[in-house]
Amino acid sequence: MHEISIARALFGLVCQHAPNDATVRRVNVRVGPLRAIEPDALQWAWKAITKDTKFGRSTLQLESLPWRLRCPACGRRWESGNPMEACPCGHPNPRPAGDDELTLLSLEVDQSIGHEPPRPDG
Amino acid sequence: MKEIPVIENVLKLNDEVASLNRQTLREAGVFTVNLIGSPGCGKTALLEATLSRLKGRMRIAVLVGDLATARDAERLSRRSDQVVQINTGKGCHLDANQVRQALKRVELHRVDALVIENVGNLICPVGFDLGQDIKVGMFSVSEGDDKAAKHPHLIHESDLLILNKTDLLPYVPFNLQQFREDVATLNGAMPLIELSVLQGQIDPWIRWLSDVVRPGRGSAEQSR
Numbered sequence: 001m002h003e004i005s006i007a008r009a010l011f012g013l014v015c016q017h018a019p020n021d022a023t024v025r026r027v028n029v030r031v032g033p034l035r036a037i038e039p040d041a042l043q044w045a046w047k048a049i050t051k052d053t054k055f056g057r058s059t060l061q062l063e064s065l066p067w068r069l070r071c072p073a074c075g076r077r078w079e080s081g082n083p084m085e086a087c088p089c090g091h092p093n094p095r096p097a098g099d100d101e102l103t104l105l106s107l108e109v110d111q112s113i114g115h116e117p118p119r120p121d122g
Numbered sequence: 123m124k125e126i127p128v129i130e131n132v133l134k135l136n137d138e139v140a141s142l143n144r145q146t147l148r149e150a151g152v153f154t155v156n157l158i159g160s161p162g163c164g165k166t167a168l169l170e171a172t173l174s175r176l177k178g179r180m181r182i183a184v185l186v187g188d189l190a191t192a193r194d195a196e197r198l199s200r201r202s203d204q205v206v207q208i209n210t211g212k213g214c215h216l217d218a219n220q221v222r223q224a225l226k227r228v229e230l231h232r233v234d235a236l237v238i239e240n241v242g243n244l245i246c247p248v249g250f251d252l253g254q255d256i257k258v259g260m261f262s263v264s265e266g267d268d269k270a271a272k273h274p275h276l277i278h279e280s281d282l283l284i285l286n287k288t289d290l291l292p293y294v295p296f297n298l299q300q301f302r303e304d305v306a307t308l309n310g311a312m313p314l315i316e317l318s319v320l321q322g323q324i325d326p327w328i329r330w331l332s333d334v335v336r337p338g339r340g341s342a343e344q345s346r
Contacts, residue, residue: 002215002246010132017128025123029132035249036275083274084307093307096274100249102132108125 003037006102007045013104014055022109024058032065032099033083039064065101069094136250139218143225143253150230152183153335154238156252158276159260160269161242164286166194167319168260168327169237173201175328180335181232185224186239187216194239204228215247216240222253235335244273256281256334263287267297270304277308282315284327289318 010029018024027046031037039062046060066079073091083096131137147154159165166186173182183204186194195207206224208216221238228236238254240247248257259280261269264287270277277283283305291298298316305314315326 002249005213005215005217005246005250006132009135012135013128013130013132017126017130019126022124034275034278036245083278084271084304093303095310096278096308098278100279102249104128104130104132106125106127106129108123110123 001041001045003041003045004049006035006037006042007049010046010104011049011053011055014058014107017104018055018107019109019111022111024055024107024109026059026061026108027055028061028063028105028108030063030065030101030103030105032101033067033081034098034100035102037064037102063105065099067096067098069096071095133250136218139222140251140253143218143222144255146225147230147236147253147255150233152230152233152236154236154252154254154256155331156238156240156247156254156257157260158240158244158247158257158280159242159284160244160262160265163242163260163262163265164319165239165242165260166197168284168286168324169198169239170201171319171322171324172237172328172331173198175324176332177201180332181234183228183230183233183236184239185216185221185228185236187220187241189213189241204233210241214241214243215250216252217250218252235331244269244276248275248279258282258284260284260286263290263294263296267295267301268304270301270308274308277305277312280309280312282313282330283309285314285316286319288316288323289321 014027043060050056066081067083069080070077071087071089071091071094074089076087086092087094157165169184182202184198185206185208187208187210188194189210192207195205198205206227208220208224238252257280259276317324317327
């Protein structure tokens with residue numbers, strides 16, 4: 001399951017960018033459809049990778065980009081989660097296009113320390 | 123709460139190593155293929171046939187990825203002295219660093235083309251750049267005619283698609299027209315080669331590979 005590899009890579013990137021004195025609350029990631037990432041699987045992988053680490057309380061916020069479809073018959077353009085969605089005009093095979101983006105957009109951190117119960121470092 | 127902008131590619135590390143691989147391979151004049159297909163579609167058999175057919179005409183090295191065993195490398199080693207097995211353990215795809223480490227065991231100065239046979243998997247390998255020039259996707263007739271539609275990511279990302287085991291068409295309910303339409307819908311610009319490795323019918327693949335591997339790299343005879 002490649003979501004594990006991705007969660008590991010994301011963990012490394014969060015380590016690089018998270019301030020030492022802050023608690024990471026949210027990790028914001030944008031994903032294009034060409035990455036074939038199953039959102040629930042990535043969420044699970046993130047929980048598994050961060051368990052018992054300093055990011056163990058962070059949540060992963062995913063922005064999933066849709067496929068962009070264009071109908072070769074009527075020219076209609078729209079977005080969809082399904083790359084093979086038929087056009088309302090009746091053409092069964094619109095042309096799909098999509099991004100392969102996988103970007104760590106930002107970290108939301110809480111720099112108030114001293115109120116969290118101690119937990120093991122990762 | 124404070125928001126810290128990052129805007130970085132999550133797979134930055136893999137992609138940086140992939141770029142290094144690409145540079146190393148291009149400087150050595152090696153054309154590189156990342157072959158992605160399901161377990162059992164015939165990737166290794168295709169490479170065995172390719173190595174035999176192009177012996178003396180094209181010097182081909184192979185990196186082969188599997189979770190376990192060296193069986194594929196053993197098969198291929200009978201036809202090439204430049205085969206490296208990569209065992210990923212539990213990894214469902216190869217990554218750029220595994221390829222970089224394996225490249226240290228390949229004598230690139232006597233290679234025209236490198237084929238990286240990825241772990242048998244139609245999904246996970248697609249998004250991991252290894253430093254290749256092209257991605258080749260592979261299906262087989264025995265898997266069913268809906269597999270292209272079910273794997274749009276591989277179809278979209280591939281430069282060539284191979285459909286193997288056409289010798290089985292008379293015996294299995296495979297709608298070839300539907301498969302072709304699905305492929306054209308998802309990636310109309312990509313060539314589809316239909317072949318049977320078992321019956322030795324691989325000419326279109328050999329022609330295609332010979333065209334994309336730049337002429338003038340030298341044959342096996344010239345290297346000696």
